[in-house]
Amino acid sequence: MRTLTREITLNVPKRRAIVSLHRQVEELVRESGVREGLCLVNAMHITASVFINDNEPGLHHDYEVWLEKLAPHEPTSQYRHNGGEDNADAHMKRQVMGREVVVAITEGKLHLGPWEHIFYYEFDGRRAKRILVKIIGE
Amino acid sequence: MRTLTREITLNVPKRRAIVSLHRQVEELVRESGVREGLCLVNAMHITASVFINDNEPGLHHDYEVWLEKLAPHEPTSQYRHNGGEDNADAHMKRQVMGREVVVAITEGKLHLGPWEHIFYYEFDGRRAKRILVKIIGE
């Protein structure tokens, strides 16, 4: 069995943003030498997501509006978690979008559909956060 | 290590529908010869989900109503993604229901609870879409 383990560090300058991880994950699969296996990509922080969807800015804007409707940031006093913090909504938005993706590796490449693109979604940025890529296979 | 890779193609004649994948995935596990391992089942398209829940038509109707409330299709003009398209809501519904499931394989079979059933959820059908099954183990 071959494995590769890599932490990617990001520091998103805003509270929220969607950042592509796609190229980096593709390169790590190549580097791993794994031909057949699985690739796990997960946020290591609990106010962020890794998800797969369309690389289209209009949709990313729509996600912003939609998640704000499902789990509003304001008023921050509506959440008990917000004692010294103000990020309870970030913990909810992350559950909707998910913590991780698991992607198949076939013939040495990510096995994805035509529009599948791997993204990181930051819900409480302005500090360093990590994403984990773990590849296993042979 | 043994692996099996299979794409399943579906063409759902309506915009939305829930379709069982259960038997097909069971058969692929048998075909793989894997006794202990993991089975990934994921939508290869970004307006569809693979999920595990109850094989009960009343619940499937309830999901339809509920997802339409969380991410309404109409008015389509509320979404920026809907320039030439009208499926922004499908990209949201899919995030709620999830892209993929990972199921354990134990003693050559899917290791599931009594009511766990694997489904595909189409949110923007009327064209061919693919689902990926990737099995690894030994």
Next chain:
Amino acid sequence: MRTLTREITLNVPKRRAIVSLHRQVEELVRESGVREGLCLVNAMHITASVFINDNEPGLHHDYEVWLEKLAPHEPTSQYRHNGGEDNADAHMKRQVMGREVVVAITEGKLHLGPWEHIFYYEFDGRRAKRILVKIIGE
């Protein structure tokens, strides 16, 4: 390849509760002897979730309020699934919070960020339910 398979049984005395699985999963990783691999933890029942988030009671209270807003239990008559049952909302809440987590194992330990904590979320308790832990690697 090494594998470990273990079912954990819980009987939550209330309809809903969040229960830590963290220590048990850590111990199973140790017991497995796996140094590099993946650990799948999933609910075996379709009205429960396994998720990773903060071990903070204020946030757990916020999840309760939030999920009740997204998928209300009452009136139970709003759901077709509720013929002889009253748990349709539990099947929805579980989709928001997710069925499973997949966690990397690196150097013999769960590879997690500083605040990542593995929980079980019961949405329809008062009876025995099972969680599956499946570890593969080497």
